[in-house]
Amino acid sequence: xxxxxKRIVKNYKIDIVLIIVIILISLAxxxxxxxxxxxxxxxxxxxxNPYQYEKENIR
Numbered sequence: 001x002x003x004x005x006k007r008i009v010k011n012y013k014i015d016i017v018l019i020i021v022i023i024l025i026s027l028a029x030x031x032x033x034x035x036x037x038x039x040x041x042x043x044x045x046x047x048x049n050p051y052q053y054e055k056e057n058i059r
Contacts (some may be wrong), residue, residue, distance in 0.1 A: 009016065
């Protein structure tokens with residue numbers, strides 16, 4: 001049983017390392033994106049129509 005596992009790991013060492021690296025990069029990307037989104041929560045930009053105020057002031 002343990003010998004079989006060692007043989008499998010030895011045969012697929014490069015593939016196993018590649019899968020682990022891909023998983024770690026994916027987790028790091030998700031974590032950094034999550035942190036960036038949390039830090040950038042700001043008050044939304046409000047745009048007003050300047051002509052609306054001019055019409056109200058003229059009357």
